[in-house]
Amino acid sequence: RSAAMQWLLLKLDKVLGEDISITHQLPEFQQLLRQLDGLDEIFNLYLGSDAPLLLPLRRRLARMIQRAEQVEKEPVKVVERVKQAAVQLFSSDSHIDNEKDAQRTLSVQENSVRSLCRWWLKQKTTDSRAFRLGRSQTWYAVDSLPERNSEKITPLRRLPADKLNNYQERFEQGLYADLIVDIEASLAGSPFWFDGQRMVWNCLKALGGEAAMREVEAQFALLLKRIPDLVELRFHDGVPFADAETLQWIATYILPAEAYVGTAYGSESQHDASERNSLYHDALPVLQTKGLKAAVQLVNDHLNGVEGGRERFFCKLCIARLCIDAHKYELAKVQLEYLDQELQSASLPAWEPTIVLDVSRLLYSCYERMALNDKAAARKEVIYQRLCHHDLERFIDG
Known part of the structure; x- marks a missing residue:
């Protein structure tokens, strides 16, 4: 029995990785903590000195929950949202006979994709599928530059300053997994906030999500190759779509000049x-x-x-x-x-x-x-x- 419990603890320890979003599944992890407390009491009662040591795992989980509780979030009903997304995505009952039907179906699919990507990210923040599908949906309809004046200022509004400050503070605190979930939601509504693409990429880098990083790079590169002048535009208040640091990141990782020359210096x-x-x-x-x-x-x-x-x-x-x-x-x-x-x-x-x-x-x-x-x-x-x-x-x- 003790060996079986040790096996279970190893599985739990592996699951509680840094790329798991705690904030958006807080009730489930709080319940898990209570169950660990109950198991600890039972083990000590029946196994005595042979009881497996739960304290390190419990402390680790408690710290993760404590960090997550510092950020106020709306509760998420994971199972219901996934079922809804799956039904909407794969239902074959929709018949499109006119433009109105097409727009209605498109709206349903977009909502389903957002729910599905959000769920993927909550299960594993470095899941590359979420970054591939989400960006394909966000940018698929972007085929030209938005309206702008001679100074390259568009009527588009950027994210509120308090939200940007909150994202930056959480990034500096190392809350990468939960931060990715929230930034991805913001990017879906603000497709030209290119500084957010860089922040997500840096979060993934900190979590070791190499495949997801490559997906962010590839999708962003496709957009900029299609409409390269996007990075020169600005929001309604004159703030650029991409700041100097983001431009450096784009030049280095997204569209480096070396990409044109390949192995030319071989x-x-x-x-x-x-x-x-x-x-x-x-x-x-x-x-x-x-x-x-x-x-x-x-x-x-x-x-x-x-x-x-x-x-x-x-x-x-x-x-x-x-x-x-x-x-x-x-x-x-x-x-x-x-x-x-x-x-x-x-x-x-x-x-x-x-x-x-x-x-x-x-x-x-x-x-x-x-x-x-x-x-x-x-x-x-x-x-x-x-x-x-x-x-x-x-x-x-x-």
């Missing part, structure tokens, strides 16, 4: 590649805080002290990458076309294939994001054929 020494990238990474924070002009000036200051042709080439390539990060694709295109001509005229493709591939990928990404005239369209086709020859996997994967 044949170069790690020292050369890291030295060249260090200039770009030095300029990137300047771009995000002071703008493109200041970032380009930083690179030009470095360029003025460089004598070697190779080093000067990579300084100019760095400027083109910064233009892409600033969504100035026309400027980047001009820079990259010049660099590409320089490479071709110097007969470098045979000797520097990785550098040529780097420039070609970046240039093609610019063409993809721009409205092209006949001349540019013909140029894009040339680059496309070159990439198909040297980098066919890129287009197969696409």
